[in-house]
Amino acid sequence: MDVLEYIREKERSLRTRINNFDLKNTSDTHLRQLSYFISHSLNNTLNNSWVSKIHLFFDSSSDRELQGVKNPKVIAFYREWQARIDQEVFLGDWVAIDQSRIDRFAEVTGDRQWIHTDPERARAESPFGGTIAHGFLILSLLPELTDTVNPKKPPYPKARMVVNCGLDQVRFPYPVKTGSRIRACTTLKSLVPSKRSVEIVNQIQVEVEGSNRVVCVADSVLKLYF
Structure with missing residues (x-):
């Protein structure tokens, strides 16, 4: 039962109670006036445009987003994960950033700037x-x-394929000193379902062990195919 139907059900119940009092035949003027006021107010309220649209505010967002989607795996995944929006969905292990790793990255990318490679x-x-x-x-x-x-512990095991679509709003607020350990926290930001897939946006924050500083923030966009 949606909100509009609920309001109408309460209105019918109230009218029934009013009629049971047989107010039209009562000699109490104030009671008759009250009956008229209640009836008139109910009619005005139920005919108001905002009442006819109020169910839109309470309608499940997942039902609206899933219109036209028939793939049962997409529907099931979206409804399960939609409840996790704005929640932390993953906290990783600590990973060491030593000079060897930095040097190998410099060799591969060609970025041998001394602040990275000359201790x-x-x-x-x-x-x-x-x-x-x-x-x-x-x-x-x-x-x-x-x-x-x-591959032994995929985060989305029901998806047959996961595609990296890119990153949004990447920032490096603080540097990572050599010898530090870092880890990532992932928060689900949004889901967009389509016929065969679901697009996921995760906010990833990378932190340094022993510090409250965040060293990298990025919105990761993934597309899961089912």
Whole structure:
């Protein structure tokens, strides 16, 4: 029963109670006036446009989003995960960022800037007191940090394929010093279902062990196919 139907049911019940009092034949003027006021107010309220639309505010958002979707796996996944929006859905393990990892990333990408690859100069000249990781190195570790590439423990086991669609609003608020350990926390932001897939947006925050500072924030966009 939606809200509009509920209101009408209560209105019918109230009218029945009023009629049972046989107010038309009563000699109490005030009681007859009360009867007229209640009846008139109910008619005005039920004919008001906002009442006819009020169910839109209480209608399940999942039902609206799923209009036209017939794939039962898409529907089941969307309804299960829609309840988790704005909730933490994953907290990863700590991963060490040592100089060896930084050097290998520099070799692959060609970014050999001294603040990343020259420990002696970094200790002498860098305001960080040593080398720091590339921001893009931290970004490239998101699949590992969020455990989304673990074939033995996939985060979305019912999906037959997961496609990385990109990142939104990537920021590196603070640097990661060499020797630090980092981990990622994932919060579900939104879901958009379609005929064969569900698009997921997760906010990922990477933090440093022993500090309250967040070193990377990014919205990850994934598409799950069923």
